[in-house]
Amino acid sequence: MRALITIAVIAAGPAWAEGIDTATIQRGQQIYATNCAACHGANLQGQPDWKHRLATGRMPAPPHDVTGHSWHHSDRDLFNLTKLGVAAVVGDGYESDMPAFAGKLSDDEITAVLDYIKSTWPARAQASQAKITAADEAAPP
């Protein structure tokens, strides 16, 4: 899948649609609607006023469209944040309303959701995120 993503980014025009299996994206969209949209928005728009902290001290669910910061995260980070939950990945007592989806979604289902999310980004954001992913994969384990 990652190789397909790379190809998609290099290609001109609506790159994602050329490189990613449409069925996977549609499957990811369905999984997103069921498991993610309640917080992140049916249109990936995030919670209202998402840059301001909630009364609980936690940050609202950010958008997953290009107005958010998801496209600044590597593939590995996005996957781990979804599977393990934000608090577990960040550590240091960080609190988040984002749960761990391990046990609820399979790895393939998480990947499909991320494929769907990324398919909505403009080519420039896709290219930028691909660079971040490449740098992340080149880093020591």
Add this chain to the structure above:
Amino acid sequence: MMALARFPAVSRRRLLAGLGATALSLSGPPGLLRAFAGAAAGRPTGTVTALAFDQGKLLAAAAGIWASHDGGVTFLPRAEGPGADVTALASHPDLDGVIYAITPGGLMRSPDAGISWHPAGTGLPATPLDAVAIAAHDPQTLYVAVRGDGLWQSKDGAKTWDFAMDRPLVDTVEVDVQALASVGSLSGMGGFWVYAGTSKGVAKVPDCFCRWSPLESGGAMAVSASAVKPAPVDPALRLPHLSVTSLALAPAVPDVLFAGLPSGVWKSSDGGATWALVSTALASPILAVNPQDPNHVVAADAGGAMLFSRDGGVTWAALTAA
């Protein structure tokens, strides 16, 4: 690069009292403030409230804007405005002569090294501002700390502004940002870091503004799966979680940071992971680092004292007129 000074006993009253006066002064012909006419060289009169380097020239805000061509030994008055209530100055080595200032009336911009000043905060909330920094990697990108609100960002040289991030959460409490620095080391998120001095130490956020993290979380984005987790730091080498009134660095040397705390001047040579107290001569100093000579550091305090170092903070001497 930027500096900020706040003197708790008087600053809030002065800021509030200054709002009206500054609004009046800006109501004249396009916000242009008068330059001093025929003023003589000397020392800044009054307390130095902010410092910045414009290329190699040291600028000081103290009852007007003063400029020094000899590292602070002698100053020439540059302009009456924005006046004594400047609490921060910001400059960038790629913007010759462009200076931003935080004033009680908001953000001001000078295109001519402090001679004339124009409002630059259109679109920012009409509440006090506490800090300003210019992005190390892009001088058209600015960050401003809005009291009680958070960080705002402009990507077009202060023409338009957008809310970027809530205030840092430190020990379960939201705290205001008192000082800002753009640190041009890679965040691992496709960009760089913004460091914020608060009443409880320094917090940092990648310039994609996904979340604040503690300074001690290491040089890479802690959330990154590939981030090298920092080794435990000796508590004695950590920056105290006390009021940080100034952060300064030379953009070309992003790992070397200076911070002003009640105990004096602190220095980090590893991007903020570990720190050492390098001068106790001034309490809660404001700081500036010469971008043309990162070993040239200037500090000033509320009492009017000014110090300089030419060796990156190892030794310090008082700035006195020859």
